[in-house]
Amino acid sequence: xxxxxxxxxxxxxxxxxxxxxxVGPQHPSTHGVLRLEVEVDGEIVTEVIPHLGYLHRxxxxxxxxxTYPQVMPYIDRLDYISAMNNEWPYVMAxxxxxxxxxxxxxxxxxxILAELNRIANHQIAVATFGLDAGAFTPFLFxxxxxEYILWILEKMSGARLxxxxxxxxxxxxxxxxxxxxxxxxxxxxxxxxxxxxxDLLIYNSIFIKRSANVGILRPDVAxxxxxxxxxxxxxxxKYDLRKDEPYSxxxxxxxxxxVGKGEVGVVGDCWDRNMVRVQEMEQSCRIxxxxxAQMPMEGDVSALVPKRIKPPKGEVYMRAxxxxxxxxxxxVSNGTDKPERLKARGASxxxxxxxxxxxxxxxxxxxxxxxxxxxxxxxxxxx
Amino acid sequence: xxxxxKLDDPYEGxxxxxxxxEDLLNWGRSKSDWYLHFGLAxxxxxxxxxxxxxxxxxxxxxxxxxxxxxxxxxxxxxxxTFKMADRIKVLYEQMAEPKYVISVGSCSNxxxxxxxxxxxxLKGVDRxxxxxxYIPGCPPRPEAFEEGMMLLQSKISKQAIFNKRKKLEAEx
Numbered sequence: 001x002x003x004x005x006x007x008x009x010x011x012x013x014x015x016x017x018x019x020x021x022x023v024g025p026q027h028p029s030t031h032g033v034l035r036l037e038v039e040v041d042g043e044i045v046t047e048v049i050p051h052l053g054y055l056h057r058x059x060x061x062x063x064x065x066x067t068y069p070q071v072m073p074y075i076d077r078l079d080y081i082s083a084m085n086n087e088w089p090y091v092m093a094x095x096x097x098x099x100x101x102x103x104x105x106x107x108x109x110x111x112i113l114a115e116l117n118r119i120a121n122h123q124i125a126v127a128t129f130g131l132d133a134g135a136f137t138p139f140l141f142x143x144x145x146x147e148y149i150l151w152i153l154e155k156m157s158g159a160r161l162x163x164x165x166x167x168x169x170x171x172x173x174x175x176x177x178x179x180x181x182x183x184x185x186x187x188x189x190x191x192x193x194x195x196x197x198x199d200l201l202i203y204n205s206i207f208i209k210r211s212a213n214v215g216i217l218r219p220d221v222a223x224x225x226x227x228x229x230x231x232x233x234x235x236x237x238k239y240d241l242r243k244d245e246p247y248s249x250x251x252x253x254x255x256x257x258x259v260g261k262g263e264v265g266v267v268g269d270c271w272d273r274n275m276v277r278v279q280e281m282e283q284s285c286r287i288x289x290x291x292x293a294q295m296p297m298e299g300d301v302s303a304l305v306p307k308r309i310k311p312p313k314g315e316v317y318m319r320a321x322x323x324x325x326x327x328x329x330x331x332v333s334n335g336t337d338k339p340e341r342l343k344a345r346g347a348s349x350x351x352x353x354x355x356x357x358x359x360x361x362x363x364x365x366x367x368x369x370x371x372x373x374x375x376x377x378x379x380x381x382x383x
Numbered sequence: 384x385x386x387x388x389k390l391d392d393p394y395e396g397x398x399x400x401x402x403x404x405e406d407l408l409n410w411g412r413s414k415s416d417w418y419l420h421f422g423l424a425x426x427x428x429x430x431x432x433x434x435x436x437x438x439x440x441x442x443x444x445x446x447x448x449x450x451x452x453x454x455x456x457x458x459x460x461x462x463x464t465f466k467m468a469d470r471i472k473v474l475y476e477q478m479a480e481p482k483y484v485i486s487v488g489s490c491s492n493x494x495x496x497x498x499x500x501x502x503x504x505l506k507g508v509d510r511x512x513x514x515x516x517y518i519p520g521c522p523p524r525p526e527a528f529e530e531g532m533m534l535l536q537s538k539i540s541k542q543a544i545f546n547k548r549k550k551l552e553a554e555x
Contacts, residue, residue: 026421026470027449033423033467054467055424058501065500073496080425124428143435150432161429161522379424 016041021364025054031128031371032378034352043363048356052382059383063342068094068168068309071342076162078327078344079380081124084117084153085322087166092247093318093329097311100169100304107249108295109171112183113156115284115291119190120149121323122277122284125230125375129274130201132372133210138201145186145193152182169304180292187285194281202271202278211274212265215358215370219268225354228347229325230280231374234260234273241321253290255283270373277375280323310337324348324375346380405544412455412481413539415444419454419478421471423461426488426522430460438525443532451475456483456515456535462490462497463505475512481542485531486514489521496521 024035033054039047062074075090076083088110095102127142150160155176157165165172201207217227222235232239240257242250258279260272313335319328325347332341351374359370422430434440434447448454451474463471475484486508489495494506508514515538518531543550 025467026474032427054464054470055462056464056466056503057424057462057497058503061500061502062497077425077496081428124431128431140436143432144437147432147435147437160524161425 018046023367025051031376032381034371034376034378034381036355036367036371038364038367040364045359045362045364045367048359048367050352050355055378055382057379057383059344060342063339065338067337068311068339071339072166073162073164075329075344076164077379078346078383079322079324079348079377080162081377082117082121082323083162084113084165085121085320086327087163088114088248089318089320089322089327090329091166091168092320093316093331094168094309094311096318097314097316097331097333098168098306098309100306102169102304103299103301104249105296105299106170106301108291109175109301110166111249111253111291112288112295113153113165115287116149116152116183116186118284118323119186119281120146120153122230122281123149125277125323126197126201126274129211129270129369129372129375130207132368133207135201135204135207138197141193141197141200145189148186148189152179152186155179155182167302167305168309169306171301174301180295183288183292187288190281190285194278197278202275208264208271211270211369211373213269214265214362214366215270215373216266217268217273217354217358221354221357222268225357226350227325227354228350229322230273230276231325231351231354233257234276234373235268236260236262236272241319241326245319247318247320250287252294253287255286258283270369273373273375308337310335319345322347324377324380325351327380344380344383346383348376348378348380349383352376352381406540408544409540409542412542413536416455416483416535416539417446417448417453418485419449419451419457419474420447421457421459421461421474423459423463423467424488424490426460426490429522429525430458430487430528433525433528438529440528440532443529443536445532451477452479454478455481456485457512458485458487459491459508459514460487462495462501463508463511464503465505466503468505468508468511471508472511481539483515483535483539484508484512485516485518485535487518487528487531488523489519492517492519 018039018041021038021040023038025033035051037049038045059074063071075086079086123142123146127139130138154160157163217235219235219237222232236259238257238259243257258276260267260276264271311333315332317330319326327347328345330343331339334340359367457475486492491508494504497504516531516535518527520527
């Protein structure tokens with residue numbers, strides 16, 4: 001069973017000095033400004049201590065000082081790769097608190113944009129994972145396609161990366177003419193590139209040798225560490241908020257939850273986590289296709305947007321399935337137009353906590369790969 | 384610089400360039416800048432897009448370096464926090480002269496959206512290191528990166544190399 005790559009060395013028996021290496025905070029492979037204090041025995045990692053706070057941007061302080069609509073841009077900047085998905089639980093929480101039922105068209109546009117952004121996020125994740133493993137071409141392929149997705153999101157919201165597009169009770173702007181055709185073209189393009197990348201990267205024997213049987217995260221460990229998203233699903237746990245706790249209109253779509261099966265190695269290795277992301281892109285394509293077919297074109301998307309957002313006293317917790325995992329917002333309202341407290345539960349932060357557990361005993365180069373397979377965004381880790 | 388255009392000069396035989404050595408050196412320097420990419424936050428994602436298929440940053444002659452000792456300029460992309468500020472200063476000081484700095488995005492220009500309440504955010508990277516080019520935007524579009532790079536190149540191509548002190552004194 002199992003950890004074939006974990007070397008069967010008894011560290012205590014070999015007389016060798018352990019060395020502490022500092023990875024980051026300025027390092028091209030740490031996916032941001034993460035600093036890892038690594039203790040190595042020769043080339044083998046014996047201990048990893050992540051140090052956080054290099055991108056602490058005072059998120060909660062800003063939430064206390066800003067009004068509800070003003071908080072939205074800061075929420076974009078949490079997980080800046082998938083900003084549309086970030087905004088969603090926040091507006092859903094406020095809608096729950098203020099008891100607003102959004103029109104159907106708004107829900108469909110939200111689903112389509114969130115799934116488009118999910119594809120864009122997974123493209124970056126798989127591309128940079130390939131980059132960590134030494135494959136540069138998939139990076140170029142994915143970024144070419146991601147640019148097309150960003151064009152749609154830019155046409156909708158006016159920004160390429162940080163959108164500030166969702167509103168409580170609606171959206172900032174309606175769809176543009178030709179939106180549906182653009183989305184269908186994207187879906188076609190994404191599928192084409194994924195088929196190419198399957199040969200180029202995923203089933204490439206070098207890549208399999210590099211990433212299979214590395215960084216094995218067992219399902220029980222993943223659950224104990226409260227992992228979510230592709231990290232949890234890569235370990236074979238079928239858990240997706242879109243299915244298990246359907247919010248918005250996700251119960252109307254027919255899609256599968258891809259889980260890691262240990263196709264080339266052990267369930268829960270780096271390859272599985274990566275594969276789950278590639279398969280999720282296909283599922284997102286399916287959701288987009290169904291949503292476009294069902295989407296009504298009549299109706300005003302900003303009709304129900306309140307002029308002044310002043311939720312009643314109370315507290316609310318709302319979570320949604322982000323590309324990285326569960327993102328939850330806990331809002332305490334004191335009846336004014338500013339939140340009393342706003343706590344974000346970031347998936348990246350929780351998923352990062354599993355790194356010291358799963359990277360012990362592997363080679364140092366594998367540590368970088370494990371970190372890439374977790375797909376963290378430091379904006380969400382440090383907040 | 385248009386150095387090659389001068390090759391059509393009507394001097395005998397052609398192929399002779401009359402010019403200053405300074406111009407030649409600056410022409411070479413401005414067209415092959417290696418950079419230390421200091422990816423900090425959201426702008427770094429736009430910078431990744433800038434490096435990829437559609438925009439191709441390398442056509443400016445830039446190559447990403449991971450060591451400050453091999454870099455000509457440093458690209459600070461994102462929010463500079465107090466915890467990170469020391470590192471930026473250390474890495475900047477490790478670079479060999481001549482060195483330049485491009486500050487990308489509102490956050491590293493002036494603090495950006497974190498200006499007012501960001502108790503842990505440095506209000507502009509120019510408070511710790513001298514900045515040559517500021518690229519505005521939150522995050523800037525890839526086209527803005529191109530503009531910023533061209534600005535830096537035009538700045539480098541006008542640099543004084545010989546008698547630097549004399550020229551500076553004349554300016555003052």
